[in-house]
Amino acid sequence: MKVVLPDNSELELPDGATGRDAAAAIGPKLAEQAVLLRSDGHVQDLRLPLEDGQQIQILTTRDKDDPDALYVLRHSTAHLLAEAVRRLYPGVKIAIGPPIENGFYYDFEFPEPISESDLERIEAEMRKELSEGREWNRQEVSREEARRRFEAEDEPYKIELVDTAEGEISLYTQGDFTDLCRGPHLQNSKPIKAVKLTGLAGAYWRGNEHNKQLTRIYGTAFYDQADLDAYMERLEDARRRDHRKLGPQLDLFNFDPHSPGAALWHPKGMAIWNALEDLRRAENAKRGYLEVKTPLMWDVELWKRSGHWDNYRENIFLIEHGETTFGLKPMNCPGHMLVFSSQLRSYRELPIRYAEAAVLHRDEPTGALHGLTRARQFSQDDAHVFCTEEQIQDEIDGMFDYLAVLYDRFGVRELAHAELATRPAKKLGTDEQWDYTESVLRAAADQMGLRYRLAEGEGAFYGPKIDFFIDDALGRPWQMGTIQLDSQQPARLGCTYMGPDNKEHTPYLIHRALFGSLERFIGILIEHYAGEFPFWLAPVQLLVLPVGEDHREAAWELASKLREAGHRVDVDERDDTVGKRIREAELEKIPYVIVYGDRESDDSLAIRERHGAQSTKSLDEFLKDLATL
């Protein structure tokens, strides 16, 4: 038989030859360095037989940055971890250990809890394995055989995996450790040049919180120690971008233990907040959204009618007040529907678009709180569009367009990825209604050419949605914008309009937030810009720095001219050296410092950009330049 190599040349091999054989046929060096076979975009274990005519690419230790090559390396390293843990902690039960982005993990049930200090010991054991060397052998066995083996080893999680596994069962053995695994794996442990265990966490068996919580050990591995070092360096850099660190440092906001999950916004943070609000208001006005303002607190009777009581109760903060119980609003929708239903509506008024960026409260689990990106108190750039069935498509198109405009303004459009979330288990309405709303959303997304992942069962309880996610500095995805099609709540809250047929109809409701939560959006922006906001967003845009005492008056005059032009300007007239004050401005990440001394005048300003570039411009010229930013 023949296989086709990446340069399109053909390689003649005996029938039943494996990837390893193919490598060996090409050269001994390649056979030694081979780690994985890739065929038509799919990875394949080197030990598996090839098919006649198959396109193959053999990845070697030289492909050290290839995601597939790293994946197999880390997968094999996870098995080394399991072997080490099994040796060090008799009685441990092993669960699963896949590679993930940037590393791998393995879940265990330890007889006694372990702590982070154990990681060092385990890592040492892994190094021992590496110095001894390990080779992986692949074996296909029957379900019964696999079951028998794991019963003998008293591995209940493996038995459960065997019982629920689909297709053939394969085992990989290294030394005297055998694991149930689909593979693929390295030939041997030689390519594993750098290993680090990075963390310890609880994780529920099969991701279900009703199951037993196992202990998850995270780690990573590379083909090269320098790559591990570089990775750790990148992590360090990402930590420096963390909005929870930069926010207080840049005097934007802080948190106080007396109100966990609710930010205290400082003047500089509010400058950014207001910039977003200004943009939101201006763009909303252009697009026919009408601002409303509705109560923060509602009798729970309303939440029962809207469906939130049955489907969202655990997130609602309750306030007892005499005979009544009020719930702080976690969403604006019921309020907006009550504005709609307060009058008799005609089809001629539709679509009606209500917008409100009110404060919302959601009782999030303590462990979920995460700075601005996961808060208990936050504001969405929320809006609810009441429309007829015929208008849905246009409305959603308009929202996609609007979202693109906003995200482009911040340079985050490319960072966003979309998901289409369908009916959840806990939901209102009939399957027919969901079939319809899901198909409408899907059609809208497809027509826009939107690329999205299907997130089944992750819709809101009242309707399917399209969500836009952006990753934070450490690569954790956060849901930002959302567009949700609701066929449930309007009827429940008595929203109707008179149609041309002189009959009452129930409108469709589209919920939409484009930033998502303003808090979360600002958090992501801080990390995206690493605190170096573009001029229009920077809390302090311009800093005037008088060289000496004699220049203070002139500096203030200049500052007031700049302020009149609409810019946010400070004067740093402190009795410190110019160098010191420049340094502090740099640490504050102020876009422009204007040093003002004997040599300067309105005709000649000394302008220093963030990071040091200097230039000389007249005030008029400078203002003109700023106006374009």
Next chain:
RNA sequence: GCCGGAGUAGCUCAGCUGGUAGAGCAACUGAUUUGUAAUCAGUAGGUCGUGGGUUCGAGUCCCGCCUCCGGCUCCA
């Protein structure tokens, strides 16, 4: 909520196996009047997250609680 870790001055951190808290930066005061990332000197600042316990004695050991960090579950 669950698993693991952490909490010492505004910030970054030191404080060995229990003996009564320390540095740098920031702040303040004074001197200096400064030319593009740290001028010099001095002063002040801490119920060691919080409540209990063990002990002659607790920042240090034990328990509860709060908050934060890394995950899990859940979500904008």
